[in-house]
Amino acid sequence: MKALAVQGVSHAFGQSRALREVDLSIEEGSFAVLLGPNGAGKTTLVSLLTGLYAAQHGQIDIFGRNLRKDPLGALAALGIVFQAPTLDLDLSVIENLRYHAALHGLSRADSDMRGMAELSRLRMEERAHDKVRSLSGGLRRRVEIARALMHEPRLLVLDEATAGLDVATRRFLMRYVRDLCRERGLSVLWTTHLLDEVGPEDALFLLHRGAIRWRGSAAELTKGEGLTAAFLRLTEQPA
Numbered sequence: 001m002k003a004l005a006v007q008g009v010s011h012a013f014g015q016s017r018a019l020r021e022v023d024l025s026i027e028e029g030s031f032a033v034l035l036g037p038n039g040a041g042k043t044t045l046v047s048l049l050t051g052l053y054a055a056q057h058g059q060i061d062i063f064g065r066n067l068r069k070d071p072l073g074a075l076a077a078l079g080i081v082f083q084a085p086t087l088d089l090d091l092s093v094i095e096n097l098r099y100h101a102a103l104h105g106l107s108r109a110d111s112d113m114r115g116m117a118e119l120s121r122l123r124m125e126e127r128a129h130d131k132v133r134s135l136s137g138g139l140r141r142r143v144e145i146a147r148a149l150m151h152e153p154r155l156l157v158l159d160e161a162t163a164g165l166d167v168a169t170r171r172f173l174m175r176y177v178r179d180l181c182r183e184r185g186l187s188v189l190w191t192t193h194l195l196d197e198v199g200p201e202d203a204l205f206l207l208h209r210g211a212i213r214w215r216g217s218a219a220e221l222t223k224g225e226g227l228t229a230a231f232l233r234l235t236e237q238p239a
């Protein structure tokens with residue numbers, strides 16, 4: 001079964017067409033990258049996946065559950081790290097995790113157990129009772145990843161999760177999420193505009209002006225010309 005199946009999805013804001021007939025699917029347990037320059041439509045697609053907006057055309061299924069017909073079933077399998085930070089700065093790390101877990105119906109005991117396990121894996125258990133306000137940007141991102149995993153989703157979507165972070169922190173987060181994919185069988189959609197975040201074996205979707213310009217392995221795309229040249233070739237063409 002596909003972790004994610006997006007079929008013929010189009011979306012416009014007034015006259016501005018943000019997504020055009022987008023088809024994208026992710027195999028269970030695979031790491032997929034949605035690569036696109038600023039304004040390509042990445043955040044719009046993520047917003048449709050989370051049900052923030054309803055897609056005007058097309059359909060979205062998460063592990064076979066249709067987002068329109070069975071939103072609770074579809075969203076139960078989805079964990080999300082938004083581009084804009086969404087933690088409550090005046091709550092502690094563990095309180096932020098508890099709040100999210102409660103929305104998903106977890107008991108306090110389960111929530112604390114899972115929360116501490118995720119924090120420990122992220123090497124953050126000692127910061128559990130610190131206010132989020134006191135954390136660096138990189139540590140806040142780690143908490144957002146822990147939070148996204150609290151309800152044990154099978155598909156994790158991260159919208160430009162490394163934006164504004166330094167090189168070492170970006171590398172840590174990328175490795176961490178790739179390890180989750182390999183070790184837990186988590187399916188991942190990683191969106192970015194940064195070419196160095198694309199691995200040769202990743203399932204790559206290149207989005208430009210709302211349309212998918214390439215789908216396939218990154219290695220195949222870069223054959224003979226390198227990723228930068230291929231990216232520029234595909235994103236310089238008018239959509």
Ligand SMILES: Nc1ncnc2c1ncn2[C@@H]1O[C@H](COP(=O)(O)OP(=O)(O)OP(=O)(O)O)[C@@H](O)[C@H]1O
Nearest residue numbers: 013016018036037038039040041042043044045193
């Ligand atoms: N709420 C909105 N109202 C009007 N236009 C919007 C809205 N959200 C996005 N757009 C437009 O839709 C297009 C796609 O934007 P989107 O934010 O999805 O791109 P993106 O790939 O996430 O870009 P970035 O990397 O800059 O975040 C852009 O032209 C943007 O201006």
